[in-house]
Amino acid sequence: MMKYSKRLGVRILLFLLGFSVITVTLGIFVYVFYKGSSVISLSFLLEGPSGIPIGTDGGVFPAIIGTLYHGLLAGLFGSLIGIGAAMYIVFFSRHRFLRNLIQVSFYFLSGLPSIIFGLIGYTVLIFRFGLDRSLLCASIATGMMLIPFVGIRAQKILQEEGEPFIKESLSLGISKAYAVRKLVLPVSFTNLLSASALAMAYGMGAVAPLMYTGAVLFANIPERLDQPFMSLPFHLYILVTDGISMEYAYGTAFVLLVLILIIHFFVRSIGFFREGGEWRPWKKKN
Amino acid sequence: MEKEKLAIYGGPINVFYGKKQVLHDISLEIEKNKITAIIGQSGCGKSTLLKSLNRIIEEENGTINGDLRLFGKNLLEMDEEKLRKTIGMVFQEPIVFPFSIEKNMTYGLNYHFSLSKKARKEKVRHYLTMSGLYDEVKGDLSMHATNLSGGQKQRLAISRALSVEPEILLLDEPCSALDMKNTLLIEDLLVQLKEQYTIVIVTHNLAQAKRISDHIIFMDGGRIIESADKEKFFAAPENPLSLKYIQYMEKS
Numbered sequence: 100m101m102k103y104s105k106r107l108g109v110r111i112l113l114f115l116l117g118f119s120v121i122t123v124t125l126g127i128f129v130y131v132f133y134k135g136s137s138v139i140s141l142s143f144l145l146e147g148p149s150g151i152p153i154g155t156d157g158g159v160f161p162a163i164i165g166t167l168y169h170g171l172l173a174g175l176f177g178s179l180i181g182i183g184a185a186m187y188i189v190f191f192s193r194h195r196f197l198r199n200l201i202q203v204s205f206y207f208l209s210g211l212p213s214i215i216f217g218l219i220g221y222t223v224l225i226f227r228f229g230l231d232r233s234l235l236c237a238s239i240a241t242g243m244m245l246i247p248f249v250g251i252r253a254q255k256i257l258q259e260e261g262e263p264f265i266k267e268s269l270s271l272g273i274s275k276a277y278a279v280r281k282l283v284l285p286v287s288f289t290n291l292l293s294a295s296a297l298a299m300a301y302g303m304g305a306v307a308p309l310m311y312t313g314a315v316l317f318a319n320i321p322e323r324l325d326q327p328f329m330s331l332p333f334h335l336y337i338l339v340t341d342g343i344s345m346e347y348a349y350g351t352a353f354v355l356l357v358l359i360l361i362i363h364f365f366v367r368s369i370g371f372f373r374e375g376g377e378w379r380p381w382k383k384k385n
Numbered sequence: 386m387e388k389e390k391l392a393i394y395g396g397p398i399n400v401f402y403g404k405k406q407v408l409h410d411i412s413l414e415i416e417k418n419k420i421t422a423i424i425g426q427s428g429c430g431k432s433t434l435l436k437s438l439n440r441i442i443e444e445e446n447g448t449i450n451g452d453l454r455l456f457g458k459n460l461l462e463m464d465e466e467k468l469r470k471t472i473g474m475v476f477q478e479p480i481v482f483p484f485s486i487e488k489n490m491t492y493g494l495n496y497h498f499s500l501s502k503k504a505r506k507e508k509v510r511h512y513l514t515m516s517g518l519y520d521e522v523k524g525d526l527s528m529h530a531t532n533l534s535g536g537q538k539q540r541l542a543i544s545r546a547l548s549v550e551p552e553i554l555l556l557d558e559p560c561s562a563l564d565m566k567n568t569l570l571i572e573d574l575l576v577q578l579k580e581q582y583t584i585v586i587v588t589h590n591l592a593q594a595k596r597i598s599d600h601i602i603f604m605d606g607g608r609i610i611e612s613a614d615k616e617k618f619f620a621a622p623e624n625p626l627s628l629k630y631i632q633y634m635e636k637s
Contacts, residue, residue, distance in 0.1 A: 193446075267480045267542075270441055271493040271549050272470030282492065286483055 128356060135353030138346050144354070153317050154334070154343045159351055164320045165234070165328035166303050166358065169313075172238035172324075174299030177245025181298075182291055184246070185253035190265060190275055190283075205254075209247035213307035216244040221311035235324040237313030241305050245298040252294040260287045289373045293366045300362040304355065306332045331355040388457070392417045392553055392583040393438065398451030398461075400430075400437050400607075407433050408607045413453065415553075415600075420575060420584045422598035422615075424591060426630070430607040431587040435555050438585065439472040440465060456552075470497060473551035477558040479538035486513070486533075487526035489541060493549040512548045516540040516574055536567025543574065547582075554578065556586040560593065572597050591634040595619060603627050 101109075143158040150156030184201055192198040220240025224230045261283035268278035284291075306314075314333035321328040331351055338348040388394060396412030408430050415421050423431045436442040437449050440460070453460050460468055482489050490509040494500060500508065509526065513519035518540045522528055530541060539559055546554060556575070560568040575584055576597055588594050594601060594615070601618040603611045603626075611618065611627045622628045 263478075263480050264482060266441065266444070267476070267482075268492075269444060269465075270439060270469055270474035270476075271496075271546065272466045272468070273493060273496045274466060277496055282482060 131349060131352045131356055134346075135349035135351075138350035139353060143350060147319070148317060148329075148334070152341070152343050154338050154347055159329075159331060159334060159354055161318060161320050162329040162331045162334045162351070163354060163358070165314075165318070166331045166355070168234055168321065169238055169241065169309065169328065169330055170299040170303035172234065173241035173245055173302035174295055176238055176242025177298050177302065178249045178291075178295035180242070181246045181249030181251075182253045182295075185250050185257055186279065189254055189257040189261065190279060202254075205247040205250045208243070209251065211244075213244055213305055216240045216308040217311045219243070220308060225312065231325055232311075232315070232327050233313050233325045234321045234328045235313070237309035237328070237330075238324075240308040240312045241302045244305065244308055245302050248301055249294050249298045252297075253291055256287050256290045256294065257283065260290065289369050292369055296362050296366045296369075300359045303362075304332055304359065306330075306336050309333060310336070331358070386414055386416070390416055391454075393453065393455055393460070395452055395454040398437065398449055398453050400433060400442065401448045401450070402446065406607070407447075408437065411437075411451075411609055413602075413609075414612070415583060415585060417583050418579055418581075419599040420579050420586060420597055421600040421602060422594035423585065423587045423602045423604060424589070424594050424630075425604035425610075427589065429604045431589075431604055432557050433607075434602075434604065435474070435557050435585065435587050438553075438555055439469050439474055441469070441474065470549050471551055472553045472555060473546035473549065474555040475539070475542050475546050475557070475559050477561055479535065479542045479559075479562070481530040481533065481538045481541055483529070483531055485527045486518075486522060486530050486541065489530045489545055490526075490548055493545060497549050508548060512544040513541075515547060515578075516544040517570065518544060534567075536563050536570060539563060539567070539571060540574065543571070547578075551582070553583045553585065556584065558587055558589060561589070568593070591631065603630065605630075 144163070145160050146158035147161050148154045148157045148159065184205075188198045188201050192201075217240055220236055220243070224236040224239060225232060230236050261279070264282050264286065265275060265278050268282060269275065309330055310333060313327055314330040315327040316329075316334075316337055318327050318329050331354060335348050335351040335355065338344055338351060391414055393413055393415040397410040398408065398412075399406060399410065400408035411434060423434060425431050433442065433447075436445070436447070438453075438460070440449065442449065443465075449461055451461065455463065455468070455471065460472075482492065484492075487509055490512065491505055494505055494508055510519060513522075513526075518537060521537060522533075530538070533541060539562075543554075543556075543559075560571050563571065572593065575586065578584060579599075586594075586598070598615050601611075601613060601615055602609055603618070603622075603624070605626055611622060611624045613623070618627065619631065622631060
């Protein structure tokens with residue numbers, strides 16, 4: 100049997116490792132907020148970048164909007180494919196080989212470096228198909244990266260929340276498609292939406308998939324999908340690698356973190372508004 | 386027995402999971418408006434047999450070979466939805482959907498029938514009253530079903546199964562997770578229901594089988610060892626294995 104001192108040692112070590120996670124998270128946020136807060140102003144949030152070289156003055160407004168557009172589109176793209184594929188392997192696939200192949204693909208895709216998605220996006224969409232570097236191309240490239248992010252989570256959600264309901268539905272003589280539409284999707288909606296929103300946050304912070312495919316140093320807010328756009332992480336990357344302004348780089352990082360925090364807050368709060376498969380009935384008391 | 390009196394009959398059927406055979410040469414005679422209890426030790430194939438009757442086993446990659454008749458038709462060739470509407474099933478763990486009680490009840494109704502709002506409400510009330518749940522929830526059907534107790538959830542599951550108007554009801558150890566009071570409530574309900582439905586129940590509780598069933602099917606190792614009327618089975622079982630099982634269960 101393990102001695103008391105050894106058990107205590109293990110507990111302290113594990114506590115310190117657990118605590119280190121909080122320290123790293125808080126450390127990043129506090130440091131970025133401390134360094135970036137000096138440039139945060141209304142004009143920084145609401146104006147485009149200016150100065151020579153560009154980025155030494157002005158703000159990041161087009162990059163904020165561009166990041167949101169890109170995150171939303173990439174999240175949508177990744178979620179549609181990821182959730183759809185997860186639904187197929189959990190409920191509809193009768194071929195074990197195909198099911199395993201999709202699962203292995205999820206894991207393989209999740210392990211690919213993000214620059215590969217940028218490279219493939221550039222080679223296929225821009226070089227092969229002749230599309231312009233644009234919001235659409237960048238969103239598709241990032242969306243591919245998000246497929247396993249959403250797919251693996253969706254598979255777990257649907258297995259845990261959907262399978263017993265499907266079995267029950269089938270025993271009532273109800274078709275699988277109806278059960279998925281009327282029961283599984285409403286019940287899993289909160290968690291699937293959370294997975295998609297987290298994917299959106301993850302996609303918003305990516306640089307590699309969009310640096311060859313759509314993000315530029317300066318652009319106005321895109322009005323169409325085939326226009327290039329500014330993105331906060333790419334802007335930050337340029338500000339640092341070209342040595343333009345570390346102060347503005349931290350300011351940009353500050354804004355990016357706040358956006359991601361808002362999405363995480365949104366994800367956490369969805370559950371508050373839904374109970375089981377229904378929106379919380381505020382008007383009624385049971 | 387005359388075929389007109391039987392709900393399910395025929396065989397033999399063999400059931401496989403992949404290449405592994407789990408049920409061997411099963412022949413059945415399930416009498417209409419009676420309670421048939423399937424008993425046997427854990428892993429003997431009771432639940433597998435039950436899941437073969439509405440072919441839900443096929444959703445778990447199981448396959449059934451043979452010929453089994455449901456009111457004269459080969460149930461292995463029937464349309465799955467039609468079959469499962471005719472043969473309802475209630476599982477061991479009560480499954481309630483995380484919606485209101487009313488929505489739980491209207492789920493099957495909406496799929497199978499085109500009903501006016503009034504007729505739908507009437508049916509919901511009727512089937513909940515049948516299980517005794519309507520009075521207990523005091524008619525508050527907007528209550529979230531997950532707030533019900535274990536016994537109430539199981540009775541909701543039974544009401545929901547009845548709502549699609551099956552002719553046969555399969556129950557897989559419906560009381561195993563319930564206390565004595567709720568077990569007795571369900572047992573009383575099943576005895577009442579047999580006037581209108583044919584009931585097949587899997588139970589590991591010999592006393593329960595004795596209390597409520599009319600007919601016993603005793604299984605072991607994926608085979609039916611004995612199938613007899615309750616009185617005969619408990620008074621003078623034909624197979625020595627049946628006798629050994631009864632003696633063991635009565636001692637424990």
